[in-house]
Amino acid sequence: MSIIAPPQNPLAYERQLREAVHQHHAIILAHNYQPAWIKRVADITGDSLYLSQQARDTDATTIVFCGVRFMAETAKLLSPHKRVVLPADDAECSLADSITAADLLAWRAQHPEAIVVAYVNTSAAVKALSDVCCTSSNAPEVVSSIPAEREILFLPDQFLGAHVQRVTGHPNMHIWMGECHVHADISPDRLRAKMNEYPSASLMVHPECGCTTSTLYELADSAQDRVRFLSTNQMIAEARKTTQDHVLVATEVGILSDLRAANPRVHFEAVNPRAECPYMNRITPERLLESLTSTRDEISLDETVVGQARRAVERMVDPSLRIWTRP
Template sequence: MSVTEMKSSLVEEIKEWKRKRNAILLAHNYQLPEIQDIADVLGDSLALARAAGNTSADVIVFCGVHFMAETAAILNPEKTVLLPDLEAGCSLADSITVDQLREWKAEHPGAVVVAYVNTTAEVKAESDYCCTSSNAVEIVRSIPEDKEILFLPDMFLGSFVKNETGRENMHIWLGECHVHAGIASHQVEGVLTQHPEAELLVHPECGCSTSSMYLVSEGVLPAEKTHILSTGNMLKHSKNSDAEEFIVATEVGIIHQMQKQNPEKRFVPANPEAVCPFMKMITLEKVLAALKENKHIITVPADTAERAKLAIKRMVSIG
């Protein structure tokens, strides 16, 4: 049997088991192409959280990383939430612990805590709001201006939000996603030199996002061709834009969907090595095993889930 035939057989078996278990497959835009292609819902963190909260399925198979499956479990305590590989973690979520957050809050009594969705359930439970890259600016703008804000854990997204909102009373945790932090401004400028007519799409988690904002203000990067966007908004923009070529500064997995939606356009990674090993851990074989053997059930303690749910619900209601 060829590799193509084997994949086709796995996909058919996955579909059969989905029907048997009334299951839904949620997949992030950074997943392997074959996982993206079988997803019932493919999207960024906000879209997937909304899908998890609205599904009538009995079983949610989360093709993403651990914090995403936790979020689904918090929103659906009565459903079975499966993560096909328990090792699928997140370096950004690991950059702050709940004890560190409690200490930070003690230093700033009365501050409003805004936690990026890339955090553990315990951290979410200590937060007032969750946010994603697509609605972080709107969430911060919704908070009264006299309120001090603690934004965590991504320093690049935090810097972007602070710049967009002009909030001087916003403190930023110095965490980062190791993949996005590795996309540097000199790489972006180098690719732009080779593709001068391309539009530049930058994820706000990227190490180049702050410098990109500065270079736009200095006229080095063309403002009309530079867009700092979430993965979901990158997909929308590339579909709606008249441009024929795009430089993509985020994890390279998204390019599969961009190319699929726009076969006549060209997408160039700012850094071809921007690959998240955690996002690539989930395979067709592991999805099938999850459905057949309940691998691996993700649960969150009831007290933690109850406190985290308010911050998550605020996130999904804005933007």
């Protein structure tokens, strides 16, 4: 799927949008993978953890979440009395879809005393059956908070799970074999070809990527000044301070506009230039504007699911709530 074209008259569109945002006491949140024209009109951009916190803390009564469904659901979990809208019917996520509530129930039955750590890239129904959520940036911290003798069911991303297990050394992790089809296609072969082509370039890798192999870890261990495993927000922070001239980026290509804006001097290059998430590109200019006034795009969740899933999300953003006792 090609990227949705930006508005033909950006100034007029942005004026209309800002007027509607003000009128409806709204805020526009945009994930770093969103196309540049959406991030330009957003009030706040960031990764999943940051946007989850902003959704919780804002005093706006309407949250327009430009991302995919699980992100808007997470905002609704933290702000159940606010109106949360996702300006696209079909902004799903292949990773979130790789595990269902029924899958998790069956898995938990096999490990009844395990603690379930759910990557935030999951549906509200899956979060409701989990003990704690995590993001790519705080997953090692969350897993490290769990005693070594406790079993962990980590879901759904196999590459992030393997990365976290390596970083933390937790001895009792079971990892679900899910993946983001976009990140999985950033493969070891693609990475190897790019690094052979540019042997002096540094590398920023999102831990969801399929290229997170033992070879890459060995490279990271031997060349710590050149290789970083980072979340999207961490990539932007790294971009601002890097002294490198050429940086290879292993993640969804929507972030390149943020990296280039953060440090125009550096040449940021995608490891896989076709790593474009079709679900992150579902929002049209017309739909974004319409979402402020229409009920069509409003996120609605079952009250029981909200109560159960909110506990797991709150444990993600507040470490003091991670008190682990046996069931």
